[in-house]
Amino acid sequence: MKPISPPYRAILAALLCASSLASYAVTDSKASRFYEDALGRYEKHDMPGAIIQLKNALQIDKNMLPVQVLLGKALLANGEAATAEVALLEALRLGVNRAEVVLPLAEAFIAQGKQKLLLEQSQFNPAGLPPGTQVQLLLLRASASADLGDPRGALKGIEEARVVDGRSPEVWLAEVPVRIRARQFAEANVAVERALALAPNSAEVRYQKGALLHVQGNLRAAVAAYDAALQIDPKHIEARVARAGVAIDLGKDADAAKDVAELQRLSPREPRAAYFKALLAERSGNSAAVRTALAEVTSLLDPVPPSFVQYRPQLLMLNGLAHYGLKEPEKAKPYFESFQRVQGNSPVSKLLAQIYMSEGNFTRATELLEDYIKVQPGDGQALTLLAGANMAQGRNAKATAIMQQVLATKDAPEFRTALGLSLIGGGKTGDAIVQLETAFKDPKQTQAGTALVGLYLRDGQTAKAVAIADQLVKLQPNNAGFSNLLGMAQAQAGVLPAAKAAFERAVQLDDKLLEAKINLARVDIAAKSYDSATTRLAAILKVDDKNIDAMYEMANLSDRRGQPAETLRWLQKASDIAGPKEFRPDTSLVELHLRNRAPALALEAAKRLLAKAPDYLPSLLVYGRAQLANGDVEGAKSTFSGATRFADFNAAQQTEIATLQMAGNNPAGATYSLEKALSSRPDYLPAMAMMVDIELSQGAPAKAEQRARQVLAQTPKRAIGYSLLGDVAQARGQTAAAIDAYRRAHQAEPSSETLLRLFRALSGQAGGKPALQLAEQWVKAHPQDLVVRRALADSYARAENYPAARSNYEILLKAKPDDIGAMNYLVNVLLRLKDPSAIAMGEKALVLAPANANVIDTLGWALFQSGKADQADRALQLLRDARLREPGNPEIRYHLAAVLAQSGRNTEARDELDAALNDGRNFEGLTAAQALRKTLR
Incomplete structure (x- = not known):
């Protein structure tokens, strides 16, 4: 029993407090109402409302113990573990019994990743607590031990709890x-x-x-x-x-x-529900909904302190997967790495390995996958990734062996997909197509289908590519990516209206799919809807001013519009902001300079690209081309030899290299490249056809004929075999046999290409009349065939049938107003016809192609031919410009010499004529140049 206080003490206390009793009573009452309201909200799970009312109460009296306890619990339930800890510790300071708050305080510690402190601090000692609380606390401590990777400590804590109850x-x-x-x-x-x-x-x-x-x-x-x-x-x-x-x-x-x-x-706010929404949206092909759901996951988990999630493998994995699905590998990586430390050798190892591979860290990826495969030896996807990592390190044989071993164990579509993809990496596209075609017999193997579309497009098999892409769209009609892929296939097949519809469908399904929007701009450019393309690209750049694809297409658009300065500006701007693995702007800069006959600038740009990407095959190829343009044949030969090693057994790439090697007069190197191409794809027609050309150039018609007959046996219903036999006959001087073979080729596959071969063979017969009749009949039946019409117009011009040539060039320009070549030829034809409109047409061509030496030369010559004295100075200025741009062109030097001679600059004129005539090449003005030179002795 407590001692009774003396009466005077109670009286004294009453006297001392009397003056303030009334005000405290009012304050306590208001704070209590806030507390009671908060308690009601807490019980109804309205945590935000409860927290507000509890804070209102604390504004009145911060020492209210019930308020601090309830506030701690409400904050914890609302996911605010750190502030919950503060409130609960304050409650302990104010004197709350430890048993009242020890459990929520322990939960707050675990939520913040303070498992180690939970096991060390004395306030979490179970001794002295009620049995029920002891059990719960011991189980929380066991959970903390498990999080720390101490299963023995966890089981010990559980056993202690069992001793209690x-x-x-x-x-x-x-x-x-x-x-x-x-x-x-x-x-x-x-x-x-x-x-x-x-x-x-x-x-x-x-x-x-x-x-x-x-x-x-x-x-x-x-x-x-x-x-x-x-x-x-x-x-x-x-x-x-x-x-x-x-x-x-x-x-x-x-x-x-x-x-x-x-x-x-x-x-x-359950992040797992949001992630499930993403998975379901992906199943239905709704890529926009996928991204929205994944973004919801990251918005819920990104703000959570790392200390909270470090011991929660499910949340680590979930947020890593969400960021990975959003194509944010740099954000996914730390979550996957933390998950890997807690729970290694799980399927997350594969995703983390892919991130390492994307960063070029193939050694780490290999180590990770090898450890995982020891636990899961039959995981085909992991083995495929391991094969890819090995290929990236040059271990192609090991990569192939891995995948073949997997397939021997189990013949499953997904393994064939994996093997096909690994074969692509090794450059064995022929074998890859076989595996992927087999895999895609299972419609679920959409990855195989997607890869097939890419391979078919690369090989020019657009019909097959469109068919597969169309099948993918039918399988997943709400998949914006597949609609975009279909559009790309249709665009390459030349079916622009269908491609545009597919791209529009992709944008409709996913308005954030910039690739489809850029593809729409590409369709506009191809359709010459330049204003529409500009609007689309400008809208993309307004949202993302560093979008390389949009800048790249702006450069393409400027190029189509004949704006070289703008083309250069956009490419340089794209190059300046391009990442370390983005080489297209630099490659295109080289291409632009080569097209503009600026070899020195091309070589400079190619050197910058090569320094940036020494192991990138296209950079080697454009560097070699720049070397050729600068006359460095030996340097180009060495560069292309290096490219051959990089291309490995990729048939398409080796054939491209062979073409460049022939341009550098290296038939031996070209032969080696083609042999590598044919070793991986013996039926690769472009390589076989080029090999026939090389064998003919080396004076081996028998070998060429044997190979051409192999092609014919392989593709008896196609034109290529007959065309190659025609080439062999031409090389042997067997004109009749050549014409017969080319005619068979054209009958097998009537096309511009087969007709032109036959056309050229017939051009030497009967003054070229049979050739002209053939082309005339073809363009009458195919008026949109601009290629054959161009050949017909050129033939008319050579035959000096200038009216007919003019008519056909004008038709060409009506169909394609920016065809600089046709426009330039038309100017020359108009000059022959003494038509004064030649100058106006030349001026128009110059506006479209101000850096084209031939265009500049033609206009300068037209001005000189006009005989007008007021045009002489401009003619000389233009011809000097053209000569500086293309000093190796004898026709341009002759034209400049003629104007110089007319101006009385005979010494300079003689120098130009000597350079033109000493070149040894034939050119249209050769006879006139020789005659002029005799007058200048």
Whole structure:
């Protein structure tokens, strides 16, 4: 019994406090109302509202103990663990019994990643607490030990909890996740059965049983357990999450969608529900919804402190997957790496390996995959990645052996897809196509289909590419990426209206798919809708002013419009901001300078590109071309030899290299490249055809004929075999046999190409009349064939049938107003016809191509030919300009010499004529140049 205070003490206290009793009573009453309202909100799970009212109460009296305790619990329930800890510690300072706050305080520590402190600080010592609290605290400490990778410590804590109360199902359930993490399924099953015997109607027990069955692969039984848990407690979040996941795995999307919707109703901030939404959206091909859902996941988890998620592998994996799906590997990487430390050798290893590979860290990727494969030796995807990592390190033989070993173990479509993709990496596209075509017999192998489209497009098999892409769109009509792929195939096939419709469909499905918007701009450029293309590209650059693709197309657009300065500006701007792995702007700068006959500038740009990307095949090729343009034949030969090694056995690339080697007069190098191409794809027609050309150039018509007949036997219904036999006959001087072969080729495949071969062979017959008749009949039946019409116009011009030539050039320009070549030829024809409009046409050509030496020369010559004295100075200025741009052109030097002589500059004129005539080449003005030179002795 407490001692009774003396009466005078009570009287004294009453006197001392009397003056302030009234005000305190009012204040306490108001704060209490805030507290009571907050308590009601807390019980209704309105945590934000409860927190506001509790803070209002603390504004009145910050020492109200109940307010601090409830505030700590409300903040914890609202996910604000750090501020919850502050409130709960303040409650302890104010004198709350430790048992009242030790459990939420321990939960706040775990939520912040303070597991180690939870095990070390004395305030979390179970001694002296009520038995029930002791059990809960011991289980929390066991969970902390498990998070720290100490399963023995976790099991010890669970055993201590059982000593306190062995009849609680929780002390048995706590063992289950620890055993599952250690893959000790038998022990986990014993624990869950003990819990089930103690609490058969517990939703948590049913859920844990389902989790154990789930991880063992018994999905049907796992779903039954999850169903039972949700029948007992429909608000059990974990059971609903797990059931939704199984439904997605089993392809039961409708069932999964119901669970996901209920999850988001019960817990609107549940990131796993958002991730499931992304998976379901991906299944339906709705890429826009996928990105929205994944962004929702990252918006929920990114703000969470790293200390909170570091011991939560599921959240680490979830946010890593979300960022990875959003194509943000740099953000996904730290989450995957943290997950890997907690739970190594899981499927996340494959994603992390892909990130390492994208960074060029193939050594780390190889180590990671090799460790994973030791645990999962039959994982075809992991083996495929390992093969890719080996190929990236030049270990192609090992990569091929890995995938062939996998396929020998199990012939599955996904493994054939993997093997096909690995073969692409090794340059064996012929073998890759075989594997991918077999794989895509299973429509689920959309990756194989996508790869096939790319391979077909690269090989020019546009019909096949369109067919596969169309099939992909039908499989997933809401997949914006597949619609975009179909558009790309249709565009390459020349079906621009269909391509435009496919790109528009892709944008409709996903307005953020910039690739489709840029492709629409490309269609506009191809259709000469330049203003529309400009509008589209400007809109993209307004949103993203560093979009390389948009800048690149702006350069292309400027080039089409004949604006070389703008083309150069856009390419330089793109080059300045291009990342370390973006080489297109630099490559195009070289191409631009080569087209503009500026070899020195081309070589300078090529050197910059080569320094940036010494192991990038296109940089080697353009560097070699720049060397050729600068007359460095030996240097180009060395460069192309290096390119051959980089291309390995890629048939298309080796054939391209062979073409360049022939341009550098290196038939031996070209032959070697073609042999490598044909070793991987013996039926690769472009390589076979080029080999015939080389054999003919080397004076081996017998070998060429044998190869041409092989091509004919391989493709008896195609033109190429007959065309090659025609080339062989031409080389042997067997004109009649050549004409017969070319005629057969044209009958097999009537096309511009086959007609032109026959046309050229007939040009030497009967004054060229049969050739002209053939071309005239063709363009009459095919008026849109500009290639043949161009050849016809050129033939008329050579035959001095200038009216007919003029008519056909004008038709060409009506169809293609920016055809500089046709325009320039027309100016020359008009000059022959003494038509004064030649100058106006020449001026128009100069506006479109102000850096083209031939255009400048033609206009200068037209001005000189006009005989007008006021045009002489400009004519001389233009011809000097043209000569500086192309000093190796004898026709230009002759034209300049004629104007110089007319101006009385005979010495300079003689120098120009000597340079033109000493070149040894034939040119149109050769006779006139020789005559002029005699007058200048």
